[in-house]
Structure formats: structure tokens, C-alpha cells
Amino acid sequence: MDFWDYLANRHQQLLTDSFQHASAVFQCMVIATVLGVVIGVLTYRSPWGGNLAILSTASILTIPSLAAIGLLIPLVGLGVAPTVIVLTLYGLLPVVRNAVVGLRGVDPDLVDAARGIGMSRTARLLKVELPLAWPPILTGIRVSTQMLMGIAAIAAYASGPGLGNEIFRGIASLGSANAINQVLAGTIGIVVLALLFDAAYVLLGRLTIPRGIRV
Amino acid sequence: MSETAGPNTADPNTAAATAEPPAAADDGSGSTRGATIQLDGLTKRYPGSPNPAVDNVTMEIKAGETVVLVGPSGCGKSTTLKMINRLIEPSSGRIRIGDEDVTDMDPVKLRRQIGYAIQSSGLFPHMTVAENIALVPKMVGWSKSKVKDRVEEMLDLVGLDPREFHDRYPRRLSGGQQQRVGVARALAADPPVLLMDEPFGAVDPITRDHLQDELIRLQHELHKTIVFVTHDFDEAIKLGDRIAVLRERSQIAQFDTPEAILTNPADDFVSGFVGAGAALKRLNLTRVREVEIAEFPTVTVEDPLQSIFNKLSSGPHNELLMLDRKNRPYKWLRRGDLSRAKGSLANAGQLVHDTVTRDATLHDALEAVLTDSGGRVAVTGRRGEYIGVVDMQTLMTSVQEMLEADRLTAFEHQHELAERHGVRGGQEPRSGAGA
Numbered sequence: 001m002d003f004w005d006y007l008a009n010r011h012q013q014l015l016t017d018s019f020q021h022a023s024a025v026f027q028c029m030v031i032a033t034v035l036g037v038v039i040g041v042l043t044y045r046s047p048w049g050g051n052l053a054i055l056s057t058a059s060i061l062t063i064p065s066l067a068a069i070g071l072l073i074p075l076v077g078l079g080v081a082p083t084v085i086v087l088t089l090y091g092l093l094p095v096v097r098n099a100v101v102g103l104r105g106v107d108p109d110l111v112d113a114a115r116g117i118g119m120s121r122t123a124r125l126l127k128v129e130l131p132l133a134w135p136p137i138l139t140g141i142r143v144s145t146q147m148l149m150g151i152a153a154i155a156a157y158a159s160g161p162g163l164g165n166e167i168f169r170g171i172a173s174l175g176s177a178n179a180i181n182q183v184l185a186g187t188i189g190i191v192v193l194a195l196l197f198d199a200a201y202v203l204l205g206r207l208t209i210p211r212g213i214r215v
Numbered sequence: 216m217s218e219t220a221g222p223n224t225a226d227p228n229t230a231a232a233t234a235e236p237p238a239a240a241d242d243g244s245g246s247t248r249g250a251t252i253q254l255d256g257l258t259k260r261y262p263g264s265p266n267p268a269v270d271n272v273t274m275e276i277k278a279g280e281t282v283v284l285v286g287p288s289g290c291g292k293s294t295t296l297k298m299i300n301r302l303i304e305p306s307s308g309r310i311r312i313g314d315e316d317v318t319d320m321d322p323v324k325l326r327r328q329i330g331y332a333i334q335s336s337g338l339f340p341h342m343t344v345a346e347n348i349a350l351v352p353k354m355v356g357w358s359k360s361k362v363k364d365r366v367e368e369m370l371d372l373v374g375l376d377p378r379e380f381h382d383r384y385p386r387r388l389s390g391g392q393q394q395r396v397g398v399a400r401a402l403a404a405d406p407p408v409l410l411m412d413e414p415f416g417a418v419d420p421i422t423r424d425h426l427q428d429e430l431i432r433l434q435h436e437l438h439k440t441i442v443f444v445t446h447d448f449d450e451a452i453k454l455g456d457r458i459a460v461l462r463e464r465s466q467i468a469q470f471d472t473p474e475a476i477l478t479n480p481a482d483d484f485v486s487g488f489v490g491a492g493a494a495l496k497r498l499n500l501t502r503v504r505e506v507e508i509a510e511f512p513t514v515t516v517e518d519p520l521q522s523i524f525n526k527l528s529s530g531p532h533n534e535l536l537m538l539d540r541k542n543r544p545y546k547w548l549r550r551g552d553l554s555r556a557k558g559s560l561a562n563a564g565q566l567v568h569d570t571v572t573r574d575a576t577l578h579d580a581l582e583a584v585l586t587d588s589g590g591r592v593a594v595t596g597r598r599g600e601y602i603g604v605v606d607m608q609t610l611m612t613s614v615q616e617m618l619e620a621d622r623l624t625a626f627e628h629q630h631e632l633a634e635r636h637g638v639r640g641g642q643e644p645r646s647g648a649g650a
Contacts, residue, residue, distance in 0.1 A: 109335045110340075213341045
């Protein structure tokens, strides 16, 4: 059976896997974004606080993802839970780092002006600092998403959802008729999803970055 | 605006604007006028430095007055300013604005009642011009329609066409335009007090000059209390009703009218800061509106050639000022030009290349007169319409009168001091003008 036949035969399964893959990445990315921005907002004012946040999220990323999932299984069991936890943690670093750097990069004169015209701290954050830091934060989210696309494949190891199942099945049955097709379908599926997500981010940037600071 | 050309005695020195200026028919339509500001023993200490950055500053700023804090960089003038709206919390001392002690007031609330303009204009790049201006009125809870009207009004006030600039983003404005919007934003919620921290420091000299004139015009209409920080003494002279010359730790070396500081500097520090050429600087203190603006025979471009010809040949003058359709000075026409211009005036005469407004300083007027071959300059109103003419003779007479008056005042001042201090006589009488 060649690759196209394989796709035609299994498209139902593949579509389900793709959808679950995308959905897992998307949901974890939402959580990672919210957490990451909150961590950034809480820490960027203090020199060591921000650096500590970046350092600790960076050290999470150095743990091999397979090992991280493996370590989580005895704690939270198989399935969705370890997948979500790992993806969210891995997604944090680019968001946190870009949030801290972006918020710190807002022109101090503008912050001074915002204070000077009587904006409260919350208003300053929501109306001035976050909108101005949004482009770098969005870049962080993009990078994170690309990364999670690949890492999500590992989730199949813990019986998680997604295209990783295709890949793992293929690897497990290497030598059999469909092994290569399975690995190929899973991999290409992930690449296609990543590209689609990236296109969506470009669109999101167009819609959410104010015209006055768009490059 | 219906002032007649002629000597106008709106002397800024006697800015006893404390007593509400008479309900002048200018266009400050119902805006909030200035409030007094009292600083009492204001001190700022930073942890870890032995000397306070600002040491025990006591100062009273009258309602509707423009006070300029001027001093070398690092003297604490900016810190002093920022303590007024509590961007920097004072370590000790009190601040009163109007009748209210604001030292312990909620700083966010306080700042909404105080306009604030800074050097880099501080416009938010992700908001349009209109959104920037609308910020404070929205925060203090104005209705949508009121905010909208106000934005138009403010743009108009600072000389930007609302239709053109309303939806622009700051990065598409020139430095001068940004600064204007910055001032519009600071004034949008109609605060009684306006703080300006070297607002014109970052623009080119020509634009700076325009912005200064503009601010003078605004203040003429609005009568806010303005505290202005600069390190440029010439700017201080031009803008200030009173100037506070500050030395290190924001100590007041002299707090007086520009005239008094120029003619009678309190000590060597102040005279060092004033620099040379006090007589020339004195020109910056007087406005064209205070000298005699002479009539000049005019014609308009629409007049028939024959009538222009007749006017020139029959009248006592051998020169005419031609105005364009909008009544703005256009060309100087001499008798000789006419005889050479056969049939058409298109190429005859000399284009008017420089005009001054009534708010221009005599310094600007002198500059214009010196570069004009005829030795005079046309004075124009707000929209560039012709008002009159100032010439060399008028300028010289005014300057001489001014210096003479200054000398007298300085002399009286010395006399007073000498009497008060008895025969302690530590101070040598200084000659009036240092130059």
C-alpha cells in the first residue's frame, strides 16, 4: 500500500488524531499564555524576580520531554493529565521570557507619562504596558506553539491524544507494511498543523497589534 | 479678538493675575483658571545619599502665573516639579494647591487634576491622537459626547486641524506636532495647574520657538498656573512671569521677574547663569503687542492696477503693502516697481518673507527687521492677517525706554535694600544692565 492509499484508508482516524493534537496544543497554549503573562506581570518589575522566572522556566525546558512524561505517569496516571501538564510547562518559557523582556522594554518615559496623567497601576498595565509589550509576547506564543507541536507527539507515550499515536504505532511495528506510512503521516500531519497555526498567528497579530506600533 | 493696533499695556510683569483678570472677551470660554501652588519646606532624600536631592524648598506660585524653574542639570529642578504631582513622593514638607493640602491625597486622583507634559511628548504610540487626548477626560468620567467635543476643541486650540490629525498615530507626526498633542492631552481635562518638564527640549530650535510662542498664546487665553522646568535661560526669560533660578539641591538663588533677574542678579551664581548680553536678552522680554504698531498703506491683490497706481503716486508714501485674498501680507511694492511693471504686477515688488505675530518677542521682530531690506516687518494676527508694521525706529525707541525704566527700578531696588540693611553695605551697587 503506498502512502496515498494509506491516507485514503485511514483519513478518518488521521483527522481525529490531528484534531485532538491541535486541540491539545491549543488548550495548553491558552493556559501557558495566561500563566506566562501573569508570571511576567508579577515579576518584571523586580530585577531578580524576572530573571528567576526566566531561569526556572528555562530549566524546565532542559528536562527531556519523554523523561518528564515518564516521571509524571506515577503521579497523575496515564492519558490527558500528564500531556496537559507537560505541554503547559514546556510552553511557559518563551511566553514568560518575552513577557518579562517586553514589559521591561516599554519606554520608561511612557510609563512616567502614564503615571503623570493619573492612570492607576492597573490602568497603566492594561492600557499602556501590555498593549506595547504585546508584539513580543505574541512572538513568544508563536515560538511556544511550534515547540509544543513536536512535544505533543511524545504525549502518545503516556496514552495521550494526538498524532503521536501514529508515530509510536509505526515505530513499534517497524518492518511491517504500514510502519513507514504511519510515521510519515503523523510527522507530516504535525508539520501541516504547525504551519496552519503559524498562519493563524500572523492573522491574530494583524487583528490585535494596534496600527500605531505595527511594523 | 478685537484689539486695536497700538501700545498695549498688558504688562506681564504685573502678573498680579491673582485678582481674577477682568472677564476678558478672549476665547478662554469658561475654562478653569489657575490655582495657587504653595510648596512648604519640600525636601527629598534618597536612601544612601548623604545630601538631600531637594533641600527645604519653600515657594509660592500665584494663580494664573507661569513660573519657570531654571538651573544647571542635576540641580533638582525636575525632582521639585515631580513632587508637585507626587510622581516623586517628598520626604518631608507640604504641598498646597488652591486651598487644598494635597500632600496626603491619593496621588492618582491628584494627577488627574494636574496637566503634565514631558520632553519626549509621552504620547502612547498605540493610540491615535484623539485617543491620547481623550485619556484623562475619560478617566475622570466625562460623557462620550463631551469627550468627543473636547478632543476637537483641544486640537483646534493647539493649532492642529482636527479632521487631519484626529485619527493619526503619533509616529506619523513631526516632533513639533507630537509636542502640541502632548500639551493638548495635558490640558484636556481642563486642569487648573500645568506642569511642564523640559517639554521643548527635544525639538529643533525653529520649532521650539514656534511652540514657545504657541504656549504664550495659549496661556494668554487660558490663565492656567504653569510650572515649567528648563535648563535654557533664554527659554525661561521668554516664557516666565517669574523665574526661579535654582542651584544644587534645588536651593532658590533668586525668584523674581525676568526683568529683575536680568538687571539685578542676586549673586555671582545668578549672573553667571544669566550670561552675557543682558540688554539683548531684554528684547526677549517684551512682546510686539507692547510697542507701537504703525499703520501702513495697503492694497489687495484684487484691487485694479490703476487704483494701486494712483494710490502710490498720489499718496505721501512711496511704498505699499499688498495683501493677498485672505488679507495676509504678500508683497512690498515700491514706486519704482510699478513704473517698471507694465500691465501686470505678477513680477513686481518684493515678496514678504517674514512676519511676526503680536506675541512674538522684540528679539524676533528685530531679527526680521534686520534681515528685511526695507527695515520693517509686518505684524499679523492669529490667522496670518495683516495688522500693522513695526520698524527699526520703533524698536530702538522702545528698547531705550525699557532699559531706562529697568535702570530706574534697579536703582530703587538697591536703594530700598540699602535702607533696609542699614549701613551693613555688603553689596556693591551693580550697574543696571550688565552689558
